[in-house]
Structures are given as C-alpha cells and as structure tokens.
Amino acid sequence: xxxxxxxxxxxxxxxxxxxxxxxxxxxxxxxxxxxxxxxxxxxxxxxxxxxxxxxxxxxxxxxxxxxxxxxxxxxxxxxxxxxxxxxxxxxxxxxxxxxxxxxxxxxxxxxxxxxxxxxxxxxxxxxxxxxxxxxxxxxxxxxxxxxxxxxxxxxxxxxxxxxxxxxxxxxxxxxxxxxxxxxxxxxxxxxxxxxxxxxxxxxxxxxxxxxxxxxxxxx
Numbered sequence: 001x002x003x004x005x006x007x008x009x010x011x012x013x014x015x016x017x018x019x020x021x022x023x024x025x026x027x028x029x030x031x032x033x034x035x036x037x038x039x040x041x042x043x044x045x046x047x048x049x050x051x052x053x054x055x056x057x058x059x060x061x062x063x064x065x066x067x068x069x070x071x072x073x074x075x076x077x078x079x080x081x082x083x084x085x086x087x088x089x090x091x092x093x094x095x096x097x098x099x100x101x102x103x104x105x106x107x108x109x110x111x112x113x114x115x116x117x118x119x120x121x122x123x124x125x126x127x128x129x130x131x132x133x134x135x136x137x138x139x140x141x142x143x144x145x146x147x148x149x150x151x152x153x154x155x156x157x158x159x160x161x162x163x164x165x166x167x168x169x170x171x172x173x174x175x176x177x178x179x180x181x182x183x184x185x186x187x188x189x190x191x192x193x194x195x196x197x198x199x200x201x202x203x204x205x206x207x208x209x210x211x212x213x214x215x216x217x218x219x
Contacts, residue, residue, distance in 0.1 A: 023084030027107045030147045042154055045081050049101040050158045052089040059161055060168040061094045065179045069099040078103065105155075105183040112148055112155075113185045121185050122196040124203045136206060137214045149217060152184075156211040163208065177205035 022036040025045045033043045040047065052058065077100060080087055089097045105112055113121060120139050127135045144152065159176055166172045181204035186193040193200070207214065 021083065024082045026078050026082055026104060027109065029109045030112075030151065034147060042151060043104065045104055046101065046151070046155075048087075048089070049097045049104070050154070052097050053094065053101070054158060054161060057091075058094045058097070059165050062168070062170050064094060064162060064169050064171055065098045065102065066171065066175060067095045067098075069095040074099050074103065102179065102183050105180075111184060111186050112152055114144065114148060115188055117143055118185065118187045118192075121203045122199040124206065125199050132206065133210060133213070136203070136210070137216065140214055141216050149215070152207075153211075153215050156207060159208060160211055173205050173208040174201075176208055177201045180204055 024036075025033050025043055030043065034040065037044055042050075053064070058064065073096060077087055077096070111118075117139060120135075120143075124132065124136070140149065140152070159180070162169060162171055162176060163173055166175075178201055181201040182193065182197065184204060185200045187196075
C-alpha cells in the first residue's frame with residue numbers, strides 16, 4: 001500500500017532558521033519580509049499597526065506605547081500573523097496594536113538602526129551641540145540601507161502624530177524615546193545595550209525632534 005506522509009512532517013514550516021514560512025514577519029529580517037511581500041513598501045504588520053493607530057481615537061489614548069497588553073493575546077496574534085492569517089484590530093485594541101508594533105521591531109534579527117551604527121549612536125552625547133544635527137543626519141543618510149531608511153522615516157512620521165497629541169496621550173518625545181529606543185538600537189552584546197541605554201534613548205529623542213530635517217535622501 002502507498003505510504004501516506006503526515007502533513008506535519010517535511011512541510012517545511014518547522015525550520016530552525018524560522019525562515020521557511022513565507023508569511024513570517026516576527027523574528028526575521030526586513031529583507032525577508034519585503035522579498036515575500038513585493039507589493040509592500042513597509043512590512044505588512046507594521047503598516048497595519050500604523051494605519052490602525054493613526055486614527056484620532058487611538059492617537060489620543062493616554063499612555064499609548066507605554067501601557068502593556070495581555071501577553072498571551074499578543075503571542076497568539078504573533079503566531080497567527082507568522083502563519084499568514086489575517087488579523088483585524090478592533091475598537092479598543094490600541095494597546096494591543098501598540099505592543100505588536102514594538103514587539104515587531106524588537107524581534108527583528110537585526111535592529112532597525114543596524115548593528116553597524118551602534119558605536120556611532122552611543123557617542124551622540126559626546127558630540128558638541130552644534131555638530132549633533134550633521135552627525136546624525138550624515139549617519140542616517142549615508143549609512144542606513146534603503147529599506148531601513150524608508151521604514152525608519154515612516155515610523156518617525158507616525159510617531160510625530162503621537163507627539164502632536166501629547167497633551168492628551170501624555171507621550172512626549174522623551175517618553176516615546178524611552179519605549180522605542182531599546183526596540184530600535186541594540187548591540188550584539190546585550191550588556192552593552194543595557195550599559196548605554198541613556199545615549200540610546202537620547203539618540204531616539206533626537207530623531208523624534210528632528211525628524212523633518214534629518215532625512216535628505218532624494219530618491
């Protein structure tokens with residue numbers, strides 16, 4: 001009789017690299033995601049979170065990005081997203097969508113600001129005040145890969161909307177920097193990331209406050 005193969009064996013979704021399932025978005029690379037979503041300029045889950053959170057009701061929610069969400073629910077949604085299931089955010093899902101966005105950034109194989117820039121980023125506070133802008137602008141415009149550049153710009157444009165409503169949501173640039181810094185910048189050596197959390201958050205705050213003048217690439 002013909003051997004019937006169990007579908008769970010050899011279906012390719014249990015690879016240790018995690019990169020077998022084309023729908024995967026968490027815990028992989030930006031290149032991988034965009035290669036498998038060629039019609040998208042942003043990773044689809046990022047786009048979905050930003051689009052949902054850009055609604056005035058969401059933007060104006062106190063503590064957006066600072067409050068936590070049900071961890072079990074977030075993990076459940078992550079695995080749905082990774083297996084290609086469509087998820088829908090509903091009214092009241094502000095903190096869930098916010099946590100999903102932060103988690104997406106944190107679980108990338110390489111930080112959005114890249115490992116290469118870590119050393120330069122943590123020196124930000126040692127740069128003379130009048131040179132900081134050109135220092136950061138040069139770093140972003142000359143050293144960030146195109147994909148990272150585009151995604152960082154989209155994220156900062158969205159976070160500007162959050163900051164614009166800080167009188168309602170209480171999320172100033174420094175509050176946003178505290179929650180986003182460690183999800184945008186880290187070192188291969190975890191102890192270094194922890195030791196330099198001050199400059200990492202300072203750098204993130206600088207990006208948030210100078211978003212509209214830092215990005216000068218024309219293409």
